[in-house]
Amino acid sequence: MSMSVPITNSLPYYGSKEGSDITVMLNCKAVVEKKNFIATGVLTYAAGEIIEIELPQFGVFELGESVRIMVYTGAGIYVFQSRVLAKAESALVIINPPENRRRFLDKRQEPRVPVQASAQVLSIYEGPRKTERVLPEPLQVQLDNISLTGTGFVVDMELPLQINTFVKLDIDLGFSLSCRAEIVRKAKESAGLVYGLRFEELSAEHTGKLRAFLLKSQIETYYEEKRRRLLEEATRGPGSSSSIANLVDSGSYFTR
Secondary structure, three states, X not given: OEEOOOOOXXXXXXXXXXXXXXXXXXXXXXXXXXXXXXXXXXXXXXXXXEEEEEOOOHHHOOOOOEEXXXXXXXXXXXXXXXXXXXXXXXXXXXXXXXXXXXXXOOOOOOOOEEEEEEEEEXXXXXXXXXXXXXXXXXXXXEEEEEOOOEEEEEEOOOOOXXXXXXXXXXXXXXOEEEEEEEEEEEEEEOOEEEEEEEEEEOOHHHHHHHHHHHHHHHHHHHHHHHHHHHHHHHHHOOOOOOOHHHHHXXXXXXXX
């Protein structure tokens, strides 16, 4: 159902219960509001920075457009500002902003995205003065995750890196991301020796490029998961899957 109405601030902002799992929003009624237009749909996906809302009027909304979201759940009504990131197959993909993500159990500062990317450790900062020691041969590592605030990698051998050590990294994400990072985690796991690093400083240019990369990765993961889910549903029962194979290609998205 949709209607053309003036936007007002008269809608109630009920307090929502904090500390719930984000899945409390799944399959709940969601209202998407923009200037002079309100549409009602169902929230069907929530992971990391993105949320999917299925609604018939998805074509009315433009990529990058600001919207106000109200999600009616058993734990309360979640109200937040967002913008349209993507749309396809009768659904909108919107950003899940930090202020809304902080209401849920996962308190991680920024969503972590799986990635297969190479990186080099170029130098190590040693001693109280953090004196830089350039390595004669850069250490080659493979990243397995990255976020706006840090990254992680797994290796199968001991490296001369300890917790609280600062290193200079050069990461290849299709663009070169050079930065300084602090090792904040080192642990032995079944996959190998796991290192977690926190970025100490990112330029405004690198921050913008990394954010676009992370959003694009999350949207592509969402489309792949949705296509897989629709294919599974199609094999279990009657219905046409003629448009499913083109789901990723037919979608459009906005990451600026």
